Amino acid sequence: MTRTVLITGCSSGFGKATAKRFAETGWNVVATMRNVTSAGDLNGQPNILVTRLDVQDPTSVVSAVKQAIDRFGHVDALINNAGFGLHGIFETIPPEKIQEQFEVNVFGAMTVTRVLLPHFRARRAGIIVNVSSGAGVFTLPLISLYCASKFALEGFSEALTYEVAPLGITVKIVEPGGSLSTNFGSRSRTEGMSSTVPSDYLPIAEDAGARFQGLAQVATATAEEVADVIYTATTDGTDQLRYVATRDIEPFVRARRETSETTYIKTMRDAFMARPTERT
Secondary structure (H helix, E strand, C coil), rough: CEEEECCCCCCCHHHHHHHHHHHHHEEEEEEECCCCCHCCHHCCCCCCCECCCCCCCCHHHHHHHHHHHHHHHCEEEEECCCCCECCCCCHCCCCCHHHHHHHHHHHHHHHEEEEHHHHHHHHHHHEEEEEECCCHCCCCCCCCHHHHHHHHHHHHHHHHHHHHHCCCCCCCCCCECCCHCCCCCCCECCCCCCCCCHHHHHHHHHHHHHHHHHHHCCCCCCCCHHHHHHHHHHHHHCCCCCEEECHHHHHHHHHCCCCCCHHHHHHHHHHHHHCCCCCC
């Protein structure tokens, strides 16, 4: 029986590359996105169903899942890829943008998962892959809300494994590093953001910006390489929970997971925290 995967956020980046990766290997693919006019070359392929799914619109989630089952008969895997990143000083971010950050990155993934779980339970089989980030492992300045949302997604994913594994359902987490830069380009949502930063924060923001420029010089994986990791996590048949998807974040992940708390905090502060500023 041909396997079927439903992927959110397929209009670009990791989502589109992952949809193509699965389709090339013979899977049926339900490629979902907020605006289906962005599907591009995903259209017209017999084993790809392009359909609308906005993780902030539960009705669209139910509809997309129904279309997937009606078209292909079943769904074997869910990849929660849809997400975006807020970039800025926390104090300046409007409350409604904070809410949106969590609605998309956390509550959205929960909504899609909740809708598909009854289908997985009935079949006593299913794989859920949640695309997190290095920012779900360690934190960086200017992306406090993005880090908070990805930490929440990681906690949810890990806890969910205890509930669904006995039912034959596997949960995986993929942690890309390149997303720390790409999310703040095409995948950022800047409308409604404050353009005013208190002068106290300006040296801190400038320092962080310079440090990020240094990170940007480090070679990161392509979307296709991240898609390969997502594919592996989905198909390797193991119960491994976390997959680090890009080499650029490996030193920070090791600092977080393989050293003491004291060593980790010192490493990250030395790398990313500006010196104390004087009052003006």
